[in-house]
Amino acid sequence: MRRWPAIKRYMLRHPGVARLGVVIVLFVIWEIAARWFIDPLFMSPPSSVLVSLPQMFEISGVPGALRITFWELAVAFAMSVAIGLAVGLAVGLQPFSRRSFMPIVLLLYGTPQVTILPLFILFFGIGPASKIAFGVSHGIFPIIVTIVAGVQNLKPILLTSAKSMGANRWQAFRYVIFPHMIPSFFTGMRLGMTGVLLGVLLAELYVSTAGIGYFTTLFTQNFEPDNLLGLIATLAAMAIILNELVRRAENHFARWRD
């Protein structure tokens, strides 16, 4: 019993350990509930999900589906960044165009794009093109908004002094606007990645011939919670890795200011 205070002090000093404990307790509750209390057709314990994970990857088409989804995410993200950057700079650099077009951008950003998901399918088909387009439609607006905000915060005195020292337009962009924009650019990329993930996954779940949406529907209809949970966990891991990459980049490139 004399050891308890020591353990308590250790836990108090390391909240991370306690956090891990909470996660483990949650998994144990899930395991117990799924093993003895819930119909195995609807839920399966984490241990059996883990055991059946290698089997899931052997189902023909699943690795391909994950690859397609990953590819859709990458293309949609790249397109969102490219278009968002171009539109953001075009709208943000001129005060007049900012005042004119920013309300329109915010209006579009505020409308729930899920309502037009069926339209994307009609226009772009049920293949990867519609997922990419829908992902871009979700990813592009946060990027535009943050780019505009980043350019807007630029102190006019910096531009004026650059001009007075004889900088041309390109030099002003390269040495004043661009470094100033970097932090908000990466914040925008992070928000854009969240949007792209949402858009692509929504479109995948809505209709899909070869992507992960096809398999989630298949596993749901065949009552295979093992495979379904395994697939969801794999995708969640993919999403976490992508988010984390962009967040790391943001932290890295936002540092120069401090």
Add this chain to the structure above:
Amino acid sequence: MLGNGKRDAASAGSRAVQVAFLVGLLLLWYVATNYWGVSHLLLPEPVQVFWQFVDIIKTGEYIDDLKVTLGELATAFAVSCTTGVTLGYLISRSQYLIRVFEPLFAGIYAIPIILFLPLYVLMFGLGPMSKVALGTTISFFPIVLSTIAGFGYVERTYIVSARSMGASEYQLFRYVLLPAALPVILTGMRMGFTVALLSIIGSETIASLAGLGHRIVHLAEGMDMARMFAYIAFVVAIAAILNTVVSSLEAGGRRR
């Protein structure tokens, strides 16, 4: 600095550009469908869409679907507000618990929660329950995180000075903690409401038996494009109204 008249002229100019942009878009739509021969199966004619919209409002056939969607939204939002604020408050009472739980919630929040939808459909079926579950899950995180942030990071000086002036636990809560935390919590609730609305309409689109999202998909599958566009406009209008109401409630709550 711009003079007042000059600024008015500039803002009138940007207004004009906005109006011209929207009118131009409508005009382009009209010309494309009527003269350039864009298939009406892909893009219906705007005038027709307008009359369908009037028809939807007049016949009132939207009421059943609207009821389903709003019912799901209200249930999900009520559950996530109750659990989110309660849990957030309890956690925020101790700096230690904040350090244990806040990164945990923030970490889960980073996963696209829409991924849980197939699981919820498997567990709760195609009916409203799976939408309520998704809406609750997705709106829980912004609410609990903002409640923790609101109650947990109240300036120490305020608490100490209220205590030294002899405030009771209740008075401390009512006159110090709550006013400090309320604006942050309200912002979290607004964010939660917006994502709950989005996810509920989205999950109705993906797998459902009733609701506004389901209606849009139904019309899309029937290739009834004009009516589908009218319904999209209807849903966008409903969403805009709801978001405006919630934003103004938030602003009202902040001012007090």
